[in-house]
Amino acid sequence: MKPLVTLTGDGTYRAPTAEQADRLELPADPPLAALMRLRALLGDDLEEQIATRLYLPSALGRDETDHLLPASLALLAETTGDLVSYGWRLGSGTGRAWQHARELRERMLDAARIALLGYEGPLMTTALGPATLSGATFLQSGERTLGDPGAVRDLPMLLAEGLVDHLTSLHDRVPGAQLHVLLREDAVAAVHQGRIPTPSGRRRYAPIPAPEIGVLWRCLFVALEEYGLDASSVTLGAGADISLLRAARDAGARRMAIAPRRLPALTTPEGRALWEGIAEACDDGCAFELVVDPRPGGLLGPELEMMFETWRRLGHSDADAAGVAVIAHTGASHAMHSGLVDPSAQPEASTLLYEPALEALLRVAPSWAERLAA
Secondary structure: OOOOEEEEEOOEOOOOOHHHHHHOOOOOOHHHHHHHHHHHHHOOOOEOOEEEOEEOOOEOOOOOOOOHHHHHHOOOOOOOEEEEOOEEEEOOOOOHHHHHHHHHHHHHHHHHHHHOOOOOOEEEEEEEOHHHHHHHEEOOOOOEHHHOHHHHHHHHHHHHHHHHHHHHHHHHHOOOOEEEEEEEOOOHHHHHOOOOEOOOOOOEOOOOOHHHHHHHHHHHHHHHHHHOOOHHHEEEOOOOOHHHHHHHHHHOOOEEEEOHHHOOOOOOHHHHHHHHHHHHHHHOOOEEEEEEOOOOOOOHHHHHHHHHHHHHHOOOOHHHHOOEEEEEOOOOOHHHHOOOOOOOOOOOHHHOOOHHHHHHHHHHHHHHHHHHHO
16 A cells, blocks of 8 residues: 655764763664664654655764765765865865765765665665755866856766766665665755855856756766666655756656745745646656654644645645655755855754654654545
């Protein structure tokens, strides 16, 4: 039976502290300890109609190399770089920080062999998408990658090759897993709308049209399809913009992540266009995954209620949303989407998911499932 709701996280997980590890009798190795806790939380379906999607954490937040941006850069095939005073720079030779990010990825893969022994459920890998990487990284000249069209075009090919190698290694270590990929485009709205500042801060880079961003996404989808991962096993965070939604669909996306708090109201022209685009995509067989903040004060309840209310105003019932996936997230990417936070900025460990947030998501899931079943 198809689950009414599937629960997962955003690809990050704050590493257990030494005190937590002692209390829970976890191993001293942080990647192994994190994976063991995630398996305990998400390794089994909560109920028959409430599924979970376990994920391999891409960031534990233990140092400046242990975040989603360096973890994604470590995937880029045949690429070197390093962390400098103004951010992550590509093509300057393999620096110590870059090498450490690669080593962390390998350690997580090795931990998966132990922590996920015998596991046969879904297993998700997370990376930043090419649009976000273009705005978050710099070239040897000091310019952002976004300012070099040729470098931007290379990013999806390098990421695709690295992702395929990573998925192959993950399958070797956890052969029973059903692999899934989450491509987070946290800064795609800022890239598309021309809100990324130049290094001087005196001007901003030109907007990248949605069809051009769609070409970047298409390159990734083709590579993953050739590997054997169809579009239903890839979730793309395409942003809350009708032109980006259309570009994602044209690129082959069939599963997209949206954050209710970023969706414009149905009463506005842009809101109606986007909501009607979402409804049309659903009618055509696309799936949407909701990015929510389950922490206290995270507005989870009001945001989901707004979603259901708008859905009903478009002529759908709550039950029509059955099968939805919900992604727990601290909301750290929302400021980046709006252009308030530079995508190259070093994030705080507090922006990563932690165990109480996932537990809160698990607690409220039965009430959602009951509503979707009505």
